[in-house]
Amino acid sequence: MQSDFLVIGSGIAGLSFALRAAEHGTVVILTKGEAIDSNTAWAQGGISAVLNPPLRSDGDNYETHIKDTIDAGAGLCDEGVVRAIIEEGDETIKELVSLGVVFDKEPDDDDRFALGNEGGHSKRRVLHSKDTTGHAIASALIQKAKEHPNITFLEHRFAIDIITTGKLGVVTEDRVLGAYVLDEQSDEVEIFHSDRIVLATGGCGKVYLYTTNPDSSTGDGLAMAWRAGATISNMEFVQFHPTCFYNPAARGAKARSFLVSEAVRGEGGKLINAKGEEFTLDHDPRGSLAPRDIVARAIDHEIKKTGASCVYLDVTHKPKGFMKERFPNIYRTLLGFGLDCEKEPIPVVPAAHYQCGGVNTDANGKTTIRGLFAVGEVACTGLHGANRLASNSLLEGNVVARRALDAMMKSYPPSSPSPSSPKIPEWHIGDATRIDEQVLISHNWDEIRRLMWNYVSIVRTDNRLLRAAHRLRNLRKEVREFYWGFKVNSDILELRNLVTVAALVVDCAIRRKESRGIHYTLDYPERDEKYCKDTELRRF
Structure with missing residues (x-):
């Protein structure tokens, strides 16, 4: 299938992008499972935004929200990115309301939104729809996307890998060409062609034994970006919801x-x-x-x-x-x-809740690979730093989606001539057979999650991290054998991504010899300004 834009993921980030991109070309949205199976749909608290900042009687304004965000981020936020995202909060709420999202109003004043408070916020600025805000947002956006004539919405499609010129051995600027995708219902692997791919796959909470995330949160987009050669940042910062x-x-x-x-x-x-x-x-x-x-x-x-x-x-x-x-x-x-x-x-x-690190991007979601953008929890924009301020995530997903489209339309819009592309090889299974003992997959899945919970959770030590790294190296070899030896299915693909993400979390944590934000180690209990920088990893 050919499209101007390929979006992988169906949360607020992917849907916000798709609805805007559809005004400029054809869009395909891929999501594994059902469209509603996203981290967005599970969000309870709400979305933070400073509304009508000059008119706020409580003294709240952009500067206060920015300060709260930077304070929560423990010195690692990119202030320029924080400012860019926070200052689009009012516009985000207006856009979501126009798309059919209903936020709670004050009981005595139907013209005013009811604003909640959460940890780290110095003012009440969290809009909500009872305690199922994410579900209200996701439902409204999914409905609009499925109604749009320029959007093809495909559920039960599991993206396996991003195809780039570099992966095909073409010696030019590395750029995206498309993706291999598993149809979960037919078990056939399809090729989707696009010069503009948006990863909006959410986080990786299922890498831990206990998590608030849905079962779909296995770090798929992050793992795909890593294998494609994109830079990954700050994966040591996995937030635990109290x-x-x-x-x-x-x-x-x-x-x-x-x-x-x-x-x-x-x-x-x-x-x-x-x-x-x-x-x-x-x-x-x-x-x-x-x-x-x-x-x-x-x-x-x-x-x-x-x-x-x-x-x-x-x-x-x-x-x-x-x-x-x-x-x-x-x-x-x-x-x-x-x-x-x-x-x-x-x-x-x-329990494990939110991935503050991710695919390294700028404030527009642009990664280190041409044509590949990452938006939402899968991305590391610099907004969250070493610890996310509550309810900033839904805001980030919508704002960066809007900025990503603007950046695409300026740099390489669909109307511009596309460079000649090499032919993408068909998917070949070779001698691979169907896996006959599913217990092998479930055992490794369980071992990874328990290992991460016991050795790489709220409080860490060098010894625990090194033990985890050693065992994960062996597990990666075993999982690689599953991947190449058996016909792929969603269980094998999730396990492959899970072990990759676990290793990235551990590798980043080993490199940070201090305690900052979410990353706390007994060996280095104090903050060290020498490490006031992003932890970056790139596969060569």
């Missing part, structure tokens, strides 16, 4: 990975230990509303100090009916597990 529901009675990790939004703390929820003490105040004067890296480490410290299995998020002091009205999805889900959060505290633990 408050995920902990239910040891539930089978497996499903219940324990249910996210309890940071917005609950923004509305007065307090983190306490089994004695009822608000222990986070011992770590930061902002207590339960300190930035996520601080709160996650405080919980980790409390659990290890006391030997407890979890801590608690207490909202029992809120008026009766408050949780049911403001956070209906969280309230109903917890009730389904037998817990009435208006009567008893919620047991919580941290």
